[in-house]
Each structure stands twice: as C-alpha cells, then as structure tokens.
Amino acid sequence: MSLRHAVLGLLSEAPASGYDLLKIFEMSLANVWPATQSQLYGELGKLTDAGLIEVAAEGPRGRKEYRVTEAGLAELRHWIAEVPPNTVPRSDVLLRVFFLGALPADQAVAYLRSLARDAENDLAHLRSLVPHVECQDDNLSVYGRLALEWGLRASELRREWAEWAEEQIRSLNVTPRD
Amino acid sequence: MSLRHAVLGLLSEAPASGYDLLKIFEMSLANVWPATQSQLYGELGKLTDAGLIEVAAEGPRGRKEYRVTEAGLAELRHWIAEVPPNTVPRSDVLLRVFFLGALPADQAVAYLRSLARDAENDLAHLRSLVPHVECQDDNLSVYGRLALEWGLRASELRREWAEWAEEQIRSLNVTPRD
DNA sequence: TCCTCCATGTAACAGGTTACATGATTCC
DNA sequence: GGAATCATGTAACCTGTTACATGGAGGA
Numbered sequence: 554m555s556l557r558h559a560v561l562g563l564l565s566e567a568p569a570s571g572y573d574l575l576k577i578f579e580m581s582l583a584n585v586w587p588a589t590q591s592q593l594y595g596e597l598g599k600l601t602d603a604g605l606i607e608v609a610a611e612g613p614r615g616r617k618e619y620r621v622t623e624a625g626l627a628e629l630r631h632w633i634a635e636v637p638p639n640t641v642p643r644s645d646v647l648l649r650v651f652f653l654g655a656l657p658a659d660q661a662v663a664y665l666r667s668l669a670r671d672a673e674n675d676l677a678h679l680r681s682l683v684p685h686v687e688c689q690d691d692n693l694s695v696y697g698r699l700a701l702e703w704g705l706r707a708s709e710l711r712r713e714w715a716e717w718a719e720e721q722i723r724s725l726n727v728t729p730r731d
Numbered sequence: 732m733s734l735r736h737a738v739l740g741l742l743s744e745a746p747a748s749g750y751d752l753l754k755i756f757e758m759s760l761a762n763v764w765p766a767t768q769s770q771l772y773g774e775l776g777k778l779t780d781a782g783l784i785e786v787a788a789e790g791p792r793g794r795k796e797y798r799v800t801e802a803g804l805a806e807l808r809h810w811i812a813e814v815p816p817n818t819v820p821r822s823d824v825l826l827r828v829f830f831l832g833a834l835p836a837d838q839a840v841a842y843l844r845s846l847a848r849d850a851e852n853d854l855a856h857l858r859s860l861v862p863h864v865e866c867q868d869d870n871l872s873v874y875g876r877l878a879l880e881w882g883l884r885a886s887e888l889r890r891e892w893a894e895w896a897e898e899q900i901r902s903l904n905v906t907p908r909d
Numbered sequence: 910t911c912c913t914c915c916a917t918g919t920a921a922c923a924g925g926t927t928a929c930a931t932g933a934t935t936c937c
Numbered sequence: 938g939g940a941a942t943c944a945t946g947t948a949a950c951c952t953g954t955t956a957c958a959t960g961g962a963g964g965a
Contacts, residue, residue: 562830654870692832
C-alpha cells in the first residue's frame, strides 16, 4: 500500500492533477516507486473516497487538481515514522546468481561481467542526474539528493561486487582438481 | 515470472516435493525471493502442465517428488543468461526518505538514525549465517555465498549511507538562516 | 484542418498474500 | 490417544501491468 503514500507525499509538497503526478512519477520516482497511469488514477479515486485528499480546483480539459487534507497529511506522517518498512525487496538478479551453477563456468563468468557493465551504466546515468537535482531547492530535492546518493553508492557496490564475484568463480575453476 | 525460475533452479539441484521446496524457500531464498506455500503449489501445477517439471516419485502422505525435465533445464539456462533482469526494485524505505520533509527535522533525523540501526541488525543477522553457509559445498552454497556477500555489503552500505544522510540533514538545520 | 499534448477512465490479466480446509504419518 | 509434522490444495482479495477507449484545447 505504498503507492497511496507516494501520492500523499507528492501532494503534500504541492497540489497537482493526476496528469501532473504522472509526470513527477516518471521523472523523480521512476527509480524508487514506479507507477502506471491507470494505477495512479485509480488510487486518486480511492484516496478521495477515503477523505485523505480532495479536489482543490477543476481546470480546462476535465482537469482535477487535488490537494492533501489534514487527515491525509496525518496519515503520511504516520506512515513515514511509525509503519515498519515491510517487504524484502525481491531481486531477480540475485536469484540468477543463486542458480549460476546451472550454467557452464565460462557463461557464469560472462554473466557476472555483464552485471558489472550494467552497474557501470547505471552509475553513469545517475551521475548525469546529479547536476539537475543539485540546483533545485524544494523539500523533494533536498531529500531526493539523499536518495540519489544512495543510488550512486548502490551502483558502485554492484559493480565492485560483480568484479569480486567474477574473481571468486574464476579462482574456483583455475584449480579444479588438487 | 521469476518464481517459476526459482523453482526450476532449486529442482535443477535436486528433486524435491512442494513441501521440501517450501522449506528451502524459507531458509535460503527468504531474503532474495520469498514465496508462500499457496503460490508454490500453484506454480508446481503450472510447471507440470507446461512440461518443465515432472513427478519423479510419489511418497507417503500424497507426497509428490518433482524433478526438472530437459525442457525445464533449457528454460532455466535461457532465463539466467538471456532474459534481461526486469524491474526496478521498489523501495518503500527510500520512498519514505523522499518525503522526510513532511516531518519535523528532529523526527527526520531520528528516522535516519533508526535506519542505521536496522542496517546494523541486518548485518549482524547475515554475519551469523556466514559460518553456516561456509561449510556446505553444493552448487547452491557456492553461489549462495556470493549472494550472501552481496547482502553483507548492501547492509554496510545502508548503515554508512544512513549515518551520512543524518549528518547532511543535521548540518542543514544547524544553520537555518545565514 | 491536423497534430500534439493534456487529461481521465476502464477492462483483462498476472503475480502475490492471507486465510481456510483437509488429511496422513510419525513419535511420545 | 494426542500432538507435532508432513503434505497438498483452493478461494478471496489486493497490487500492478498492458491495452483499449475517449475527448478537449492549443498551436502550426
């Protein structure tokens, strides 16, 4: 149930329409909590029914601008501070690593190398976002920078780990029978 | 669709029943790809229908021992080596970080501190698994060690990042008006 | 006029969680 | 005999993805 809190969080910064929110999801939250258009509009309806947000104004093309209510803000704060983070994040990459034994050793090594490359690419991409986020000054950007730093560190970790893992597997296979 | 490959992967190491697999999921894969009992039995049925696994033997209490077929093994290898890892892992922790601005500064700092503590606990837990995995020698353990190392590094990262982030927010608030 | 962008909504499906339901075997 | 464990299955519900569907407004 975190999409609902993502929406509350965004609306707590500034009122916005579903369409606006969609853009923000694509820009800022794409790497943290992606959401689709259909999901978003559904959630806006549910949040309105629950009284956590309300329509602040109606615009041209049927545009509805939402804002968070007091109850919504309270719910947001409660969620951040008191609801325990729930799920183990599933990683299909790590799952593949578990089963690398099903591949011939050279392919396993190649796979780990490709992970290192992917991490390097992600790192480059995140680095390209740094200047863009750095010049902004709203709440979302201040904390967005923290999130971005996490991403940078995590990408480096992936690259370093993949290189280390490749070496591990290599050393296992160099001395197969002693 | 990774649960299916998790099942194929486990069965490629050794034949097992749904019940056996459930235990393995709870032990080895709990931190990588958790699965529930009902999901597992459903998937076993679908995999059998698809011809990727088959019933190798039937035991006492209606026990059905499955083994992977040639087609299943081919599918597993294909998935590991050629299917691109799909989704951005959603992180509800990082999502909370994005919206920390909705909290008073002291609560935001407290939250980051609690993240550091959580990371420290996870680290301790993973470290306790090290000796257990180290003495095993099957394929799953060899590659499981790689996955465990990832977990260890990731937990350290989380702790270090949380400490860094706390310092960042602290320094923002020490000098509010200059 | 036509294209692009703004803007919302719904339907079908896949994957995952929780809960319920049932029964056989083994061990004490 | 009773408890713990082995063992499987199903139903309801929630979340998320993909695709379809519709139409207004503004600019070239």
